[in-house]
Amino acid sequence: MKAITANRLRDGEVVFLGKDGVWVESFAAAALFPRAEADGVLAAAKEKAEREQFGVDIYAFEVVEQDGVPVPATMRERIRTAGPTVRLDLGKQAA
Amino acid sequence: MNHIAPGARAGIYHYDEIDRQFVAERVEQFRKQVERRLSGELTEEEFKPIRLMNGLYLQLHAYMLRIAVPYGVMSATQLRKLSAIGRKYDRGYGHFTTRQNLQYNWIKLEDTPAILHELAEVDMHALQTSGNCVRNVTTDPFVGAARDEVVDGRVYAEILRQWTTMHPEFTYLPRKFKIAISGAESDRAAVRIHDVGLLARRNEKGEPGFSFYVGGGLGRSPFVGKLVREWVAQEDFVAYLEAILRVYNQYGRRDNIYKARIKILVHELGLEKFTQEVEEEFARLRGPKYRLDPEVVEAIRQHFAPPPLEELPDHSDALERAKAADPAFANWVAVNVAEHKAPGYAIATVSLKPAGGIPGDATCDQMDLVADLAERYSFGELRVTHVQNLVLAHVKKDDLYDLWKQLDAAELGSANAGLIGDIIACPGLDYCALANARSIPLAQAISARFADPVRQRTIGELGIKISGCINACGHHHVGAIGILGVDKKGTEYYQITVGGDPTLTTAIGDILGPAVTETEAVDAIEAIVDVYLANRSDEGERFIDTLRRVGHAPFKERIYAAD
Numbered sequence: 001m002k003a004i005t006a007n008r009l010r011d012g013e014v015v016f017l018g019k020d021g022v023w024v025e026s027f028a029a030a031a032l033f034p035r036a037e038a039d040g041v042l043a044a045a046k047e048k049a050e051r052e053q054f055g056v057d058i059y060a061f062e063v064v065e066q067d068g069v070p071v072p073a074t075m076r077e078r079i080r081t082a083g084p085t086v087r088l089d090l091g092k093q094a095a
Numbered sequence: 096m097n098h099i100a101p102g103a104r105a106g107i108y109h110y111d112e113i114d115r116q117f118v119a120e121r122v123e124q125f126r127k128q129v130e131r132r133l134s135g136e137l138t139e140e141e142f143k144p145i146r147l148m149n150g151l152y153l154q155l156h157a158y159m160l161r162i163a164v165p166y167g168v169m170s171a172t173q174l175r176k177l178s179a180i181g182r183k184y185d186r187g188y189g190h191f192t193t194r195q196n197l198q199y200n201w202i203k204l205e206d207t208p209a210i211l212h213e214l215a216e217v218d219m220h221a222l223q224t225s226g227n228c229v230r231n232v233t234t235d236p237f238v239g240a241a242r243d244e245v246v247d248g249r250v251y252a253e254i255l256r257q258w259t260t261m262h263p264e265f266t267y268l269p270r271k272f273k274i275a276i277s278g279a280e281s282d283r284a285a286v287r288i289h290d291v292g293l294l295a296r297r298n299e300k301g302e303p304g305f306s307f308y309v310g311g312g313l314g315r316s317p318f319v320g321k322l323v324r325e326w327v328a329q330e331d332f333v334a335y336l337e338a339i340l341r342v343y344n345q346y347g348r349r350d351n352i353y354k355a356r357i358k359i360l361v362h363e364l365g366l367e368k369f370t371q372e373v374e375e376e377f378a379r380l381r382g383p384k385y386r387l388d389p390e391v392v393e394a395i396r397q398h399f400a401p402p403p404l405e406e407l408p409d410h411s412d413a414l415e416r417a418k419a420a421d422p423a424f425a426n427w428v429a430v431n432v433a434e435h436k437a438p439g440y441a442i443a444t445v446s447l448k449p450a451g452g453i454p455g456d457a458t459c460d461q462m463d464l465v466a467d468l469a470e471r472y473s474f475g476e477l478r479v480t481h482v483q484n485l486v487l488a489h490v491k492k493d494d495l496y497d498l499w500k501q502l503d504a505a506e507l508g509s510a511n512a513g514l515i516g517d518i519i520a521c522p523g524l525d526y527c528a529l530a531n532a533r534s535i536p537l538a539q540a541i542s543a544r545f546a547d548p549v550r551q552r553t554i555g556e557l558g559i560k561i562s563g564c565i566n567a568c569g570h571h572h573v574g575a576i577g578i579l580g581v582d583k584k585g586t587e588y589y590q591i592t593v594g595g596d597p598t599l600t601t602a603i604g605d606i607l608g609p610a611v612t613e614t615e616a617v618d619a620i621e622a623i624v625d626v627y628l629a630n631r632s633d634e635g636e637r638f639i640d641t642l643r644r645v646g647h648a649p650f651k652e653r654i655y656a657a658d
Contacts, residue, residue, distance in 0.1 A: 010133065011203035012157035053135045057153060074585050075533075076524060080155050084525035086453055086535045090186055090201070091156055 001063045001070065002038035003030045004045055005080065006055030014080050014092070015055060017045050023055065026092065027081035032063055032070060106239065106476040107170045108253050108398045110218040117261075118215045121222065125149050126208035133205065148228075150221025151207055154528050158202040161224040162214065166234040166252035166276075167195030167479040169219075171466040174477060176217040178462035184210050189462065191447060191455040193519060193570060194273075195233050195479040196224060200526055222260065227268045229259035229340075233275045235283040236480040239399060240442050240488040242434040246278035246295035246303050249399045250392060251332065258333055265340055269347030270355040272340070273312070285481060287311045287320040287601035288573055290357045291339060294599075296326075303329045309339060309369070310361030313567035317603045318358040321366050323373060329392065331377070334385035338376035342369065402474035402489050407439025411492035424499050426548050427510035432495065441492050443473075445485040445502060446509040446517065450546035451539050454520045455483030464505050472498050482519055482558075484512065514551040515559060515624070516542045519570050523563030523580060524587070530563035532580025532587035533613075537561055540617045545624075554624055557638045560595070573597040575639050576623060577604045578616065589616045593623065593650060594642050607647060608655045622653045 004017040015023040016030035024030060033041050038060045049055040062073035072078045083091015110118075125145070132142040146152075150161040162177065177197055181189045184206045185199040192198055202210065214220055223230060232255045234248035235241065255274060259265055265272070277284040278295040286292025292308040305327045311320025327335045339357075346364065348354045354363075361369045418425035433442040445465060448454050457465070465485055469477045472494045473487035480486055490498055502508040511517045518541060521527065523534030538561055545551055560574030571577030577592035588610035595604030611619050624638075626649050631641045642650070 007153055007157070009139075010205050012153060012201075014156060050138065051135075053133060056139050075587060076155070079525060083156065084535075085533065086525050086539065 001032040002035055002060040003027070003032055003063050003070075003072070004038070004042055004058065004060050005030075005077070006045075006049060006058040009053055009056050016081075017041070021045070021048070023049075027072070033060075106399060106402055106474060107168060107173075108165065108249070108395070115215070115218070118218075118220050118222075121149075121220070122208060122211045122215055125211060129204060129208055144226070146204075146207075147225040148222070149207070149211065150224035151202070151204070152225065152528075154200065154522075154526050155524075156526065157200065158204055158207070159526070160199045160202045160207065160210065160221060161192070161194075162197045162199075162219060162221050163224050163231050164196050164219075164479050165256050166232055166238070166249055167236055167481070168238070168249060169477060169479070170217075171469040171475045171477065173217045173219055174462050174466040174469070176213065176219065178459040178466070180210055180213055181459045181462070188456055188458045190453075190522065191457065191479050191483050191485070193481050193483065193521075193568065194224075194231050195236070195481055196231055197479070198522075200522070225271075226266075227270050227272075228266050229255070229262070229268075229272045229274065232256060232259075233273075233284055233289075233481055235277055235279055236478040236484075236486045237283060237433060237442050237488060238278065238478070239401065240435050240437075240440075241279050241281075241283075242436045243280040244278055244436060245280065245297055247396065247399055248276040248278035248284070248295060250396050251278075251293070251295065251305075252276050253395050253398070254333070254387070254392070255336070264344065268340070268344055269349045270352070270357075272343075272357070274336075282597075282599045283480075285570075285573065285597040285601075287599070288313055288317075288570070288597060289320060291336065292320045298326065305329075305332060305335075307335060307339070309373075310358040311601070312356055312358040313570060313572045314356070315353055315565050316359065316362075317567070317572040318362060319601045319603065320358075321361060323366070323370050330387050330389070331381060331385075333387050334380045334382075335373075335377055337385065338373050338380055341376050341380075342372045346372070401437075402476075404437045404440060404489065405491075407437075407491065407493075409438035409492075411439065411495075413493045414495055417496035421496070423503075423510070423548070424496055426552065427499050427503075427508060428495060430510040430514060430548075430552065431512040435489065437489075439492055441490050441495060443487045443490050443495065443498060444480070444512040445487060445507050446511055447484050447507070448511055448517050448542060449506045449509050450516060451543040452506070453535050454518050454538050454542075457485075461505055461507060464501065465507070468498060468501060482517060484517070510548050511542075511551055513556050513558070515545045515554050515557045516551055517558070518542055519558070519560040519574070521562050521564075521568035523561075523569075527563060527568075529566055530580065531565075531582040532563050532589065534561040534563040534569055534578075534580060537578060537580075537589065537613060537616055541620055544617050544621060553634075554628070555634075555637060557624070557627075558595075558597070559620070570597065571595070572603045573601065574604060575642075576620060578620075581610055583610070587613055589613065591616070591619060591623075591654075593647065594639065596639055605647065608651055611654075619654050623650050626650050626653050
């Protein structure tokens with residue numbers, strides 16, 4: 001599975017593509033796409049985000065299941081979804 | 096505008112009205128560019144180079160804004176402004192970097208024009224902190240105070256700042272361009288790992304001049320800078336540097352980002368051919384137009400006149416009494432305090448490396464405190480070092496104990512300057528979009544393992560430098576022990592190098608063996624230290640000297656014996 005992410009143009013906040021094409025701040029609310037579909041969804045999301053000046057640096061990343069819960073496959077994306085591992089008071093994990 | 100009062104005490108360069116107008120116009124220009132980006136008039140592709148020219152990157156969690164601290168020297172007023180911005184627009188802290196700059200990690204694009212406006216109020220900006228231009232010129236953090244100083248590097252760094260700022264010919268170089276100047280007998284500016292490194296000296300007549308090293312640098316292809324000219328007279332300083340930049344601008348590769356730095360040009364052209372090209376260009380440039388007028392130099396030197404130091408005896412009874420009464424303070428003095436050229440004064444390094452802390456990070460409260468202490472004890476000026484610490488350069492020996500007590504109460508009093516706890520670490524994968532692995536957690540674990548100040552002093556001078564990727568922002572190549580984070584199929588590994596040296600005897604470290612995991616890395620560092628302690632000829636032999644004498648074998652054997 002894959003999820004699609006971006007940084008919000010206005011403030012740089014990490015966002016994820018959720019249901020119905022709505023961008024959400026929490027990875028828990030991110031939509032997951034089968035690999036075969038992800039490229040098409042990504043292309044459409046890029047085009048829409050640029051047209052609406054919403055997000056930058058838009059890309060898809062791998063998601064795996066861990067203890068029955070979807071989590072980003074790489075450390076980089078885990079850090080983006082939570083915040084710096086060295087400052088647990090910062091980023092989304094602080095909320 | 097609430098500018099720093101012109102004519103305020105020397106030690107800090109003060110803008111004139113032309114500087115101020117220029118920076119103010121740039122802020123307004125960027126404000127309109129941001130508006131045009133947010134309205135969709137500019138695409139991201141169009142906007143990205145514009146924001147980078149104003150020091151604004153997009154990192155993992157947010158925008159990162161890099162503020163220029165020219166040659167690492169600033170006033171208490173400026174530090175207080177950096178603190179105020181960190182509190183108002185960021186998350187209550189800032190990160191001091193190896194470029195003697197400051198970075199904020201959680202900036203909003205829409206706030207950036209306001210931040211730049213506030214910076215301009217104290218004669219600061221973010222220009223040329225990114226992009227393919229001449230970056231912030233760095234120098235010795237002890238400049239103007241060191242007992243071994245021959246020439247004041249700030250004067251020439253400031254001349255370069257004025258000469259290169261928005262110089263049309265050097266705004267679109269093949270790649271970024273970094274210059275360092277050292278004016279002392281010791282090299283505290285790591286000149287030979289820069290695109291151009293200048294060693295300022297005086298000739299037998301007492302005239303100032305420079306040795307030019309070119310083509311040093313770390314990153315994917317590390318090189319030690321090569322001597323291109325032993326002596327360039329002060330009056331030819333600008334002409335010779337311009338000749339180097341012109342040759343680079345003409346021949347530097349623009350087709351391959353990995354081969355675009357001047358170090359590759361010098362390597363591929365060969366030192367002889369490169370030097371010939373520079374000398375020919377220099378011969379064309381040399382003349383009245385490029386001659387550096389001694390009156391101009393003197394006018395700038397006036398900005399850096401010594402502070403009103405008192406005439407004091409070099410010996411301080413108060414200092415000796417405090418050292419005798421408080422061993423922790425005595426240890427700090429032995430490690431973090433350096434000789435000042437004026438009797439009765441000292442140079443104090445403020446460590447931003449508490450055991451288990453994040454190298455280079457300072458909270459806004461800490462910044463405010465250091466600003467207060469700089470005003471109280473060091474004529475209102477301070478410096479950022481390329482090893483991510485701060486320096487108060489003119490402290491009376493009589494005041495050191497009061498200073499240290501206040502620093503220590505704010506976790507700024509660690510006695511580890513130059514020791515194993517004084518680790519350089521780039522932001523790594525916790526923040527940086529380019530990184531492959533985290534740097535900070537490893538730095539924290541190593542400094543916690545070696546937290547004991549007695550143990551640190553027993554080990555002695557030993558620089559650990561950590562980079563989270565091959566770009567080497569953590570200078571791992573020149574760490575006595577260097578650590579490079581690498582990604583192997585989604586897992587962080589760390590490659591250890593030994594034998595790096597950032598001083599005049601510059602050396603690039605050698606890889607010791609296969610990369611190890613994060614868990615193994617701290618034990619590996621401890622094993623290297625143990626081998627050093629077991630093999631050193633006496634307590635005075637530094638790690639780097641023991642390594643050079645006994646070679647890599649005993650270290651390799653200890654770490655990889657079980658493999």
